[in-house]
Amino acid sequence: MKFSKFGQKFTQPTGISQLMDDLGDALKSDQPVNMLGGGNPAKIDAVNELFLETYKALGVDNDADVPNSSAIISMANYSNPQGDAGFIDALVGFFNRHYDWNLTADNIALTNGSQNAFFYLFNLFGGAFTDEQNESVDKSILLPLTPEYIGYSDVHVEGQHFTAVLPHIDEVTHDGEAGFFKYRVDFDELENLPALKEGRIGAICCSRPTNPTGNVLTDNEMAHLSEIAARYDIPLIIDNAYGMPFPNIIYSDVNLNWDNNTILCFSLSKIGLPGMRTGIIVADAKVIEAVSAMNAVVNLAPTRFGAAIATPLVENDRIKQLSDNEIKPFYQQQAKTAVTLLKKELGDYPLVIHKPEGAIFLWLWFKDLPITTLELYETLKEKGTLIVPSEYFFPGVDVSDYQHAHECIRMSIAADEDTLAKGIAVIGEVVRKLYDEAK
Missing domain, CATH: 3.40.640.10 (Type I PLP-dependent aspartate aminotransferase-like (Major domain))
Structure with a gap:
């Protein structure tokens, strides 16, 4: 079966398709995976409770008037x-x-x-x-x-x-x-x-x-x-x-x-x-x-x-109100926790962190890392920890001669504190070993 040029473009391997495939495989895995790679938001109790309350108000629990509920009208x-x-x-x-x-x-x-x-x-x-x-x-x-x-x-x-x-x-x-x-x-x-x-x-x-x-x-x-x-x-x-x-x-x-x-x-x-x-x-x-x-x-x-x-x-x-009072403070605290854990694991190694100013990630730069972060990604994946390597984040740039683009990773901070701690411990263990062996 042959695809058009359009089809060939959208069926070739890409960074985003690999990321989504790996996340999907991790969710199906019978082994625990430290999910620090995706962009899925955190599950925040106050947020989920408000969404459930709003969902119910659409009439999903109102058996007497189901045909006229807002939920049915919006779906039908x-x-x-x-x-x-x-x-x-x-x-x-x-x-x-x-x-x-x-x-x-x-x-x-x-x-x-x-x-x-x-x-x-x-x-x-x-x-x-x-x-x-x-x-x-x-x-x-x-x-x-x-x-x-x-x-x-x-x-x-x-x-x-x-x-x-x-x-x-x-x-x-x-x-x-x-x-x-x-x-x-x-x-x-x-x-x-x-x-x-x-x-x-x-x-x-x-x-x-x-x-x-x-x-x-x-x-x-x-x-x-x-x-x-x-x-x-x-x-x-x-x-x-x-x-x-x-x-x-x-x-x-x-x-x-x-x-x-x-x-x-x-x-x-x-x-x-x-x-x-x-x-x-x-x-x-x-x-x-x-x-x-x-x-x-x-x-x-x-x-x-x-x-x-x-x-x-x-x-x-x-x-x-939800964004200002629940979502932003949650991630700000997650960032502080993650920074503390990273400095504990790698404080004596060549790690610098992009100043956390927002979003749900930390961007970690391992200066003069002995391997590329694409290789680091594969090693961490084998150890049950998912991150995203930096090479994929430079659209429009030839990164073959830009070393910085091979020394960074994106790490999600949306995971629960236990997963965050375990994942950062694995990152610390692997990266310390790489630098130590390079000496």
């Missing part, structure tokens, strides 16, 4: 391709209430998860274009700060379309302690990119906080990116999967802004509903119209059940 009917109208109206009210953006329903579309959203957006703004002289121009998506999200890498229908900028790396302190670093945007390099100057960039995209590193771009960095995007008449796409206002896993003091040249992407996954596959795009009406048309072709309509759960939580602001 399509929305239009833009998404559930009630949820969109609730989001319009929420964002205008908290940010005064003057949105209308024409500024919001729903997708089946944010991965679905980025498939749309990257293919809308990256790929083959026709210029004013009717000649073909290939445009790419500019990633101003790598490493970046593993799931971006393979969503383009036509080849790979990324231009990426490597970071400045600064040594910093965290909570008064040394042993940390932070990535910053190299604007000198970015502004001198030939692709940008020659009109071969279709959009700029960044995640905030960044998956995999937990880096949070400063307000000044965001303002500079916004100015560059406006100057070149291209959109700035911001991935808020872990950011403001929900789940708000951001520990630094920053602001969230929107204008007609900005595309904001949100998700219900990291508030604890990854199985609902509900993504949210806030953008200019022309972009929303395009996304809705793509929804109609690819999905007919976005799923409605996540919208049914989230609508009342958005209307009464409980989604923000």
